[in-house]
Amino acid sequence: MKKMVILTGPQGSGNHLWSKIFSLHSEVFGWKTLLDNYWEAHRFAEPFCEYWKDPSKLKDFDWSTHQYFFTSISVPLGIQEKKWEPNIMEFVHQVEELGIKTQVVVVGRDQNILRHQQNRLRGESTLPLFMKQLPEFSNPVFLSYELLYLYKQHYLKSLDLSIPIAWDDDRVDEILSNDPNDKYVHHVEEYILDNCNKTGVPLKSL
Amino acid sequence: MKKLIIITGPQGSGNHFFSRVFSAHPKVGGWKSLLDKYWVPSDEEYFAKYWVNPEELTEKDFEGYDYWSANVSCPFYYDGVRYIPKVQEFAEKAQSLGIDVQICIIVRDQNINSEQQKRVRGEVTLPVAMHYYQNNIIGNGFKVHFLDNEAFFLHKKYYLKWVSELLDFPIDYNNPDIFKFITEDPNKKYVKYVSEYWLDVEVWHGIQSKENR
Numbered sequence: 001m002k003k004m005v006i007l008t009g010p011q012g013s014g015n016h017l018w019s020k021i022f023s024l025h026s027e028v029f030g031w032k033t034l035l036d037n038y039w040e041a042h043r044f045a046e047p048f049c050e051y052w053k054d055p056s057k058l059k060d061f062d063w064s065t066h067q068y069f070f071t072s073i074s075v076p077l078g079i080q081e082k083k084w085e086p087n088i089m090e091f092v093h094q095v096e097e098l099g100i101k102t103q104v105v106v107v108g109r110d111q112n113i114l115r116h117q118q119n120r121l122r123g124e125s126t127l128p129l130f131m132k133q134l135p136e137f138s139n140p141v142f143l144s145y146e147l148l149y150l151y152k153q154h155y156l157k158s159l160d161l162s163i164p165i166a167w168d169d170d171r172v173d174e175i176l177s178n179d180p181n182d183k184y185v186h187h188v189e190e191y192i193l194d195n196c197n198k199t200g201v202p203l204k205s206l
Numbered sequence: 207m208k209k210l211i212i213i214t215g216p217q218g219s220g221n222h223f224f225s226r227v228f229s230a231h232p233k234v235g236g237w238k239s240l241l242d243k244y245w246v247p248s249d250e251e252y253f254a255k256y257w258v259n260p261e262e263l264t265e266k267d268f269e270g271y272d273y274w275s276a277n278v279s280c281p282f283y284y285d286g287v288r289y290i291p292k293v294q295e296f297a298e299k300a301q302s303l304g305i306d307v308q309i310c311i312i313v314r315d316q317n318i319n320s321e322q323q324k325r326v327r328g329e330v331t332l333p334v335a336m337h338y339y340q341n342n343i344i345g346n347g348f349k350v351h352f353l354d355n356e357a358f359f360l361h362k363k364y365y366l367k368w369v370s371e372l373l374d375f376p377i378d379y380n381n382p383d384i385f386k387f388i389t390e391d392p393n394k395k396y397v398k399y400v401s402e403y404w405l406d407v408e409v410w411h412g413i414q415s416k417e418n419r
Contacts, residue, residue, distance in 0.1 A: 038405070038408075039405060039408050039409060039412065040412065041412035044412075106361070108354070108356060108357045108360045108361060108365075109356060109360070110315055110318075110356040110359075110360075110393050110397065111356070111359055111360045111391060111393075112391060112393050112394045112396075112397035113315075113397055114360075116397065116398075116399050116400060117400075119399075120399070120400060120401070120402070120403075120406070121406060121409060121410070134361065134364055135364070139368075139371075140364075140368065141368065142354070142357050142361060142364075142365050142368050144313065144352070144354035144356060144357050145356070146313055146314065146315045146316065146354060146355070146356050147313045147352050147354050149316060150313050150316045150336075151313070151352065154340060154344050155352060158344075158350060158351070158352065179316065179317065180403075181315055181316075181317055182317050183400050183403065184317075184397050184398060184400055185315070185317035185318050185321060185396050185397060185398075186321075186396060186397075186398045187321055187324070187325070188321065188322075188325060188395050188396055189325070190325070191325070191326075191395065194325065194326050202239075202243045202245060202246045202247065202250075203243060203244045203245040
């Protein structure tokens with residue numbers, strides 16, 4: 001049975017990053033051009049972009065070339081007045097109708113960083129639009145941006161998804177060479193809990 | 207067969223927090239004192255002494271519950287002395303007692319985790335934990351899962367529900383006590399606004415229509 005991983009997450013949560021990682025495997029039909037360019041616009045370059053606009057067209061897609069397929073999309077897609085909300089479960093339904101087994105994968109990133117990233121780039125926090133769809137997903141698998149940057153190949157190797165993952169590909173190190181979260185994090189001088197660690201005295205409440 | 211989840215993470219990665227989450231289920235034995243207190247010293251954890259002397263663990267320690275959660279940070283302090291916990295030996299001893307064991311490694315953003323350790327401990331111990339996990343735990347016989355601090359605070363009960371299914375272990379993800387001591391995301395104080403980034407121009411360019419580029 002052919003299988004497709006459908007990856008989604010809030011804007012800025014690592015959709016491009018994970019698309020690179022999951023497109024590395026030669027047996028997976030994915031966003032291969034993203035392996036040559038650091039960044040590409042989803043709506044022009046992602047292989048299924050036109051089908052996200054109208055999932056009923058998926059019946060016209062040539063599914064004969066591969067056993068494994070990968071697509072990704074953020075919710076929402078686009079910016080300000082031009083943004084729109086892809087219907088993840090509608091896409092899933094249309095793919096399943098074609099006899100292809102799907103797996104929904106949800107990516108996440110620190111919510112504070114997400115908020116700052118979205119405000120800077122999009123002029124608003126679009127996180128609530130993603131969270132609105134989250135309860136509708138059937139049995140999603142959750143992936144972590146922070147885990148990927150910390151454990152890299154160890155984390156990828158541990159994943160049990162329905163498509164093969166090229167966790168040992170040399171390009172994984174290249175893709176993960178700089179942690180973009182670093183620029184958002186600053187030193188904090190002190191915090192209420194610090195003394196507990198030093199004295200060992202339990203704290204009943206904050 | 208009784209089940210044990212060993213939760214371990216670098217110092218400051220969320221050991222207390224995830225221990226509270228797992229111990230909140232009435233069918234799970236473990237660090238129950240964390241349900242009443244925000245913070246408790248690590249050497250008062252239910253299994254604390256066995257991270258130093260795992261050979262002393264007995265069946266008696268698993269009486270009263272079918273499900274257990276145990277927690278230790280790496281490194282950790284027991285009675286004022288710093289140790290590398292014997293997680294692998296503890297797991298092997300529990301398994302020899304007929305307990306089904308899974309290990310969960312907690313992850314928090316590495317930049318934030320390092321900043322927290324630098325402030326509280328005066329040194330970054332994250333590499334110590336990474337070295338121990340990569341050389342002694344991952345790929346060393348037990349099924350290892352990763353628990354993600356940021357995923358919990360973002361997706362909350364949806365994330366915990368998935369973790370419960372993944373581990374086949376009861377988690378009371380609808381229990382409001384999980385959030386009892388959480389007034390705000392602990393990462394928030396570490397995160398600052400960034401006014402620009404080199405990729406922004408590319409992204410702004412890319413999200414215009416082709417004729418407007």
